[in-house]
Amino acid sequence: MIKAHYTDRVDEIITGRLAELVTEVTESRTLKEEEDLEHAKMGQAAKHKSMVLQKQEDALKNRVLKLARRNYQSLGTFIRLVDYMVVETQVIINQESADLILAEMAKEQKKYGIQTAVSYAAEGMSFEPAKSEFITQFEKILADMQSVTEEVNRVISHQDFHHYIHGLISDSGPRFRTIVEQSEQYQDSKAAISKRINDDFEEL
Amino acid sequence: MDEMDEGQMDPDVYQQMEAMEEEGAEGDGGYGYDYDALKAIIEKNEDEGADHVEKARGANYISKGTYIWQLLAQIETGEQAISFFAKHGHNTPIKFVNCKRKPVPGDQFRPYDLVITGDDEKALEGEYFTISAQGVVHVSRAEGRAGSSKADAPAPTEFLSLSEWMQQSTLFNVLTSMNFFKHYIIGKVFKLWKGNVRFKTYNRTRQSLSRNLIQTRPAFLPNFLEINRILFEMQTRKTFAVPSNSRTMDLTDFVNDQK
Numbered sequence: 001m002i003k004a005h006y007t008d009r010v011d012e013i014i015t016g017r018l019a020e021l022v023t024e025v026t027e028s029r030t031l032k033e034e035e036d037l038e039h040a041k042m043g044q045a046a047k048h049k050s051m052v053l054q055k056q057e058d059a060l061k062n063r064v065l066k067l068a069r070r071n072y073q074s075l076g077t078f079i080r081l082v083d084y085m086v087v088e089t090q091v092i093i094n095q096e097s098a099d100l101i102l103a104e105m106a107k108e109q110k111k112y113g114i115q116t117a118v119s120y121a122a123e124g125m126s127f128e129p130a131k132s133e134f135i136t137q138f139e140k141i142l143a144d145m146q147s148v149t150e151e152v153n154r155v156i157s158h159q160d161f162h163h164y165i166h167g168l169i170s171d172s173g174p175r176f177r178t179i180v181e182q183s184e185q186y187q188d189s190k191a192a193i194s195k196r197i198n199d200d201f202e203e204l
Numbered sequence: 205m206d207e208m209d210e211g212q213m214d215p216d217v218y219q220q221m222e223a224m225e226e227e228g229a230e231g232d233g234g235y236g237y238d239y240d241a242l243k244a245i246i247e248k249n250e251d252e253g254a255d256h257v258e259k260a261r262g263a264n265y266i267s268k269g270t271y272i273w274q275l276l277a278q279i280e281t282g283e284q285a286i287s288f289f290a291k292h293g294h295n296t297p298i299k300f301v302n303c304k305r306k307p308v309p310g311d312q313f314r315p316y317d318l319v320i321t322g323d324d325e326k327a328l329e330g331e332y333f334t335i336s337a338q339g340v341v342h343v344s345r346a347e348g349r350a351g352s353s354k355a356d357a358p359a360p361t362e363f364l365s366l367s368e369w370m371q372q373s374t375l376f377n378v379l380t381s382m383n384f385f386k387h388y389i390i391g392k393v394f395k396l397w398k399g400n401v402r403f404k405t406y407n408r409t410r411q412s413l414s415r416n417l418i419q420t421r422p423a424f425l426p427n428f429l430e431i432n433r434i435l436f437e438m439q440t441r442k443t444f445a446v447p448s449n450s451r452t453m454d455l456t457d458f459v460n461d462q463k
Contacts, residue, residue, distance in 0.1 A: 002441055009438040013431050021427045028423070071423045078418045082431055089435045097444040104446060111450035114458050129455050137459050144462065145443035 006093075006152045010086060014158050018079060022160070025075055028068040076164040080173065083155040087174045090149045094180055097145050098189040101138075105196045118204070131201040135194050142190060150176045261295040272297055281306070282318025282335060283373075286366050289337045300336040302328060311389055313380075316373035339365040 049057070104110070117128045129137075156165055156173055180186050256271055263272045276298055279285050285301045292298075303318035304327045318335075321327035334341040344359040364372070379385050414420055419428040445462060447453070453461075 002443060002445075005441050006438055009434050013434055017427045017431055017434075021424070025423055071421060074418045074421075074424075078424055081418065085431065085435055089438055093439055093441075093443060096439070097442040100442055100444050100446070112447045113452040114455050115452045116455070134455060137455055141444070141459060141462050148443050 003148050003151060006090075006149065010152050010155070013082060013086065014153070014155055018082060018155070018158075019160060021078075022075060022164070025068070025071045029065065029072055076161075076166075076168045079155060079161050079165055080168060083173055086152070086155055087176055087179070090152065090176050091179050091183070094146055094149050094176075095183070095186055095189070098142060098186060098193070101141075102189055102192055102196070105193065125204070127201065127204075131197065134197045134201075138193055138197065139190075142193070146177065146180060257292075260292060263297050266297050276301075279320055281320070282316070282333065282340075285318075285320060285335045286340075286370065289335065290366060292337075294337040300334050303333040303335060305331065311393075313389060316369075316376055335366075337366075339363055340369045 114134075116130075116134075119126045119128065154172070155161070156169070259271045260275060263270060266273050266276060275288070275296075279288055279301060282303045285303065288298070302321045304321050306314060306317040306319045308314045308317065318333055321332065329345065331342075331344045334343065340363070342362040342364070344361070418424050447458070447461060
């Protein structure tokens with residue numbers, strides 16, 4: 001469900017925004033010549049413009065075409081920029097989700113809890129599920145959260161954009177998992193969650 | 205002696221002593237100073253000095269060529285004027301002199317350096333100083349600082365006694381000889397220049413960015429804003445779902461809920 005939410009948003013960006021933009025910018029490179037239209041007016045007298053007006057129009061057309069060509073050349077860079085923004089959003093979502101777990105753990109008055117059975121023996125207490133099981137499961141939850149975020153489509157992977165970004169990047173661009181694993185903030189949050197579980201068991 | 209600083213001897217006395225020395229050297233080969241002759245010279249000189257002071261103090265008006273006129277002509281700076289009044293007080297026909305600030309290069313600030321205006325009446329139209337035996341009067345008809353709330357109000361006239369003026373002048377000279385104050389104006393101007401250069405560079409960079417940034421171009425801007433909105437919406441849902449029911453659950457149930 002949550003994965004669908006992310007996928008829909010990225011698809012909206014790709015198909016709804018970028019694809020439209022690519023079409024608009026590509027079409028803006030060609031201006032319909034008024035003269036061609038005038039030739040199409042069969043049987044009507046063609047209106048001749050003054051040379052000054054013609055020159056001004058030509059200069060304006062050249063300027064517009066130059067801008068359009070510049071925009072077209074920048075399409076690849078813009079697509080890459082959007083790809084970076086999407087990856088950044090994925091990283092933020094992952095970080096904020098980890099922080100949310102930590103915040104829920106730190107709450108004094110919780111409405112819910114996760115239970116464990118305590119057994120008393122001569123050697124001491126034992127828990128079922130054990131502390132290590134809790135830690136493993138929470139690590140698994142964190143890994144699943146990463147996977148959900150990571151599985152969202154990449155903007156630069158879309159086949160329609162290959163033509164524009166070809167030659168601009170040597171590899172696949174920013175990698176979500178690498179960024180997350182190298183993030184000190186995320187590693188701290190992850191360690192804090194394990195420590196919190198450990199402390200809770202120690203208190204018992 | 206009147207026109208000389210203290211500790212200096214009248215040139216006439218020197219000439220007389222030199223003449224005596226030459227005579228003595230030609231004669232007996234000694235120094236040639238005769239006690240009586242020296243005493244006579246000194247007494248004569250003292251008498252002449254006393255006469256000059258008497259003349260100066262006794263004069264009723266300043267006429268050209270008189271001793272008092274010469275004294276007045278010798279006063280060129282504010283400091284000389286102050287020393288004149290400190291010496292003679294108000295006993296001479298010279299009751300006051302008008303001064304203006306000494307022109308200095310733009311990188312210097314010398315508010316206590318004055319020069320007399322003489323007969324130049326135009327110099328009295330703006331800011332000027334009147335030095336008398338009582339003290340220094342600072343008259344400023346110039347308008348206040350531009351931009352201040354009192355832009356149209358002239359600065360008030362200020363009076364300082366001669367001793368106060370000299371004390372402040374000396375303090376100012378001592379302070380401005382310290383490195384901090386000595387180079388203050390240069391440092392201030394340099395800082396201003398540096399700030400202006402930095403601001404100019406910043407403006408150039410800002411213009412360059414606004415011209416070349418893709419997302420600010422009219423063709424891209426609406427889509428860029430829309431994409432930002434979609435990404436913000438995407439962030440509103442987290443990958444961790446906080447359990448809504450207030451209950452205690454198994455670890456397995458908790459993990460399954462998150463899937």
